[in-house]
Amino acid sequence: MTLQDHTDRTGRSDHTGAPSAVHPGGSDSPAAPASRRRRRPLRTALIVLAALAVAGGAEVAATGALDGGGDDQPSAAPSGPPRTAEVEQRTLTRTQTVEGTLGYGTTTSVQAPGAASASPGGNAQGGSPSHGADSPGAEILTALPGEGDTVSRGESVYSVDDRKVPLLYGSIPLYRTLRAGSEGKDVAMLERNLAELGYTGFTVDDEYTAATAEAVRAWQEDLGRERTGTVAPGEAVVAPGARRVAGVTAAIGTMPTGEILTWSGTARIVAVDLDVQYEDLVDDGMKATVRLPDGTSVEAIVTGVGTAATAASGSVGGGRGSGGSPKATLPVQLSVRDQxxxxxxxxxxxxxxLKAETREDVLAVPVEALTARREGGYAVQAVHGGEVEYLPVKLGLFANGMVEISGDGITEGLIVGVPK
Structure with a gap:
């Protein structure tokens, strides 16, 4: 193939048959093609400059940044923010969600007669006076409740030799034998219970009279006990209110020794081991919302706030703080009225x-509407028509993605930019 054949196929030869390569200043190149080649770089440069100008303008509009180099520059951004929101008057509530456990609360034990003082944690009296394991008259448990049973005032907690040991409501255990002539708070506790159970003929006070003794005899007869008119330690169990049996330790047919059963309150409560950093979030009587495993919610009230304690290393449920040290927690109890x-x-x-703090009728905007100021603090972009004015604001309560704001020019219904 000849050189002429090659240039004919490519179409890049001139009339002389030589390659049409252009050299700067060459006189053998045609005038028209050379002119077109010279204009293309200029046209490309103009397009690039135009694109850069458009991009730069878009960036200024998006960021709200202004070039303050000239005195004739406006104080507002040349275009509005991408999104806007209204300043709202509303109620803000600060909340914190923590983990808790639903249950019946702390359990206590019911001890056999004479065992409460010897057994750690024994705080409930029970049974009739014990004769001792080796005594000829040793007594036998003949009835016990079941796990989950509820025992109310006057009902039998358990039976010894077929004699019922009832529950009385109060805070003072039977620590002495009460008889005519006795006086004190334990007497008043006994008489209140007798009156609530329907026994009459005496005055509810702190004096154990003959009339009180007669009412006691009637009560003892109903229980299947001997009509002595006196009440000895261990002839009743005293607790703050109705109890739910958590577990039964003793067995029917055995002697009542040591722990007989454990029980708790009858109402389900929520217990929280609150991290001490949230201590300011709780107080007695404060409202809270409890979310159950099925997704439903129920209202609760804080009914007890304990003293901060550090979980022992390796203890069940004991958290660990930074560096592996035990985490200090605050025991919190919440009650649920609608069981x-x-x-x-x-x-x-x-x-x-936990609903810790509430601010009513405050002006608030989305947190994203805040803009950091170079001199410190924050501002919002007030949108007036097509212009934006930066208004400094003072911040208040943060809650649920909103923030309380105040300052000159901040009014309900004001349109503000949301640049983020």
């Missing part, structure tokens, strides 16, 4: 949302 809303849950992990 029916708890469904059939007897024990379950729950989420507790």
């Amino acid at each position: 029916k809303k708890l469904g059939r849950y007897q024990a379950a992990p729950v989420d507790v949302t």
Whole structure:
């Protein structure tokens, strides 16, 4: 193939048959093609400059940044923010969600007569006076409740030799034998219970009279006990209120020694081991929301706040702080008034949302509407028509993605930019 054949196929030869390569200043290149080649770089440069100008303008509009180099520059951004929101007057509530446990609270033990003082944690009296394991008259347990049973005032906690040992409501255990002539708070506790159970003929006070003794005899007869008219330690169990049996330790047919059973309150409560950093979030009487495993929620009230304690290393449920050190927690108890809303849950992990602080009728905007100022503090972009004015604001309560603001020019309904 000849050189002429090659240039004919490519179409890049001139009339002389030589390659049409252009050299700067060459006189053998045609005038028209050379002119077109010279204009293309200029056209490309103009397009690039135009694109850069458009991009730069878009960046200024998006960031709200202004070039303050000239005195004739406006104080507002040349275009509005991508999104806007209104300044709202509303109620803000600060909340914190923590883990809790639904259950019946702390359990206590019911001890056999004479065992409460010898057994750590024994805080409930029970049974009739013990004769001792080796005594000829040793007594035998003849009835016991079942786990989950509820025992109310006057009902039998258990039976010894077929004699019922009832429950009385109060805070003072039977620590002495009460008889005519006795005086004190334990006497008043006994008489209040007798009156609540329907026994009459005496005055409820702190004096054990003959009339009190007669009412006691009637009560003892109903219980299947000997009509002595006196009440000895161990002839009744005293607790703050109705009890739910958590577990039974003793067995029917054995002597009542040591722990007989454990029980708790009858109402389900929520217990929280609160991290001490949230100590300011809780106080007695404060409302909270409890979220159950099935997703339903129920209202609760803080009824007890304990003293901060450090979990022992390796203890069950004991958290660990930074560096592996034991984490200090605050025991918090919450009560649920509407027990029916708890469904059939007897024990379950729950989420507790504490409502710590509430601010009513404040002006608020989304947190994203805040803009940091170079000189410190924050501002919002007030949108007036097509212009934006930066207004310094003072911040208040943060809650649920909103923030309380105040300052000159901040009014309800004001349109502000949301640049983020």
